[in-house]
Amino acid sequence: MEAVVSLDARGQILLPKEVREKAGLRPGDKLAVITHVHGEEVAYIMLIPARKLAESLRQFLGPLLRELLGPEESEGQGGAGPG
Template sequence: MGAFRVEALLGVDERGQMVIPKELREKAGIGPGDRLAVVSWEKDGEVCCLTFIKADHLTGMVREFLGPLVSTLAGADKK
């Protein structure tokens, strides 16, 4: 797994909107029309962290995680 770092501090306007800085969008390869999944992390019942994952990457991550699990379960059914 890669390193974690604070890339930017974002403000939230009165309409609840945030702007991801252009340099960070370019670095992450985020362009117009891209979809981002918002993953929340909770601690003691409160959301403490939000992570943005490009939707196409999330699909691959889920497939990578669930693929071996499904194979294991399918193999167990055959026994």
């Protein structure tokens, strides 16, 4: 556990400076909020920098899209070309 934070009256939290620095977060950065439900309750909440999530999705989906669409079509869709 890195830290314990409180939720204020407006529903906001403050990430401690050490956590922000360790994660490379800057003011204005977007965070994806992902919840995991176990049973009928939220078991945990994850915050993932949106840029990291987008990179992971591209790495995961890129090869799949190239396989499905073929190299010519995936390049036109923003896929990585050769080289």
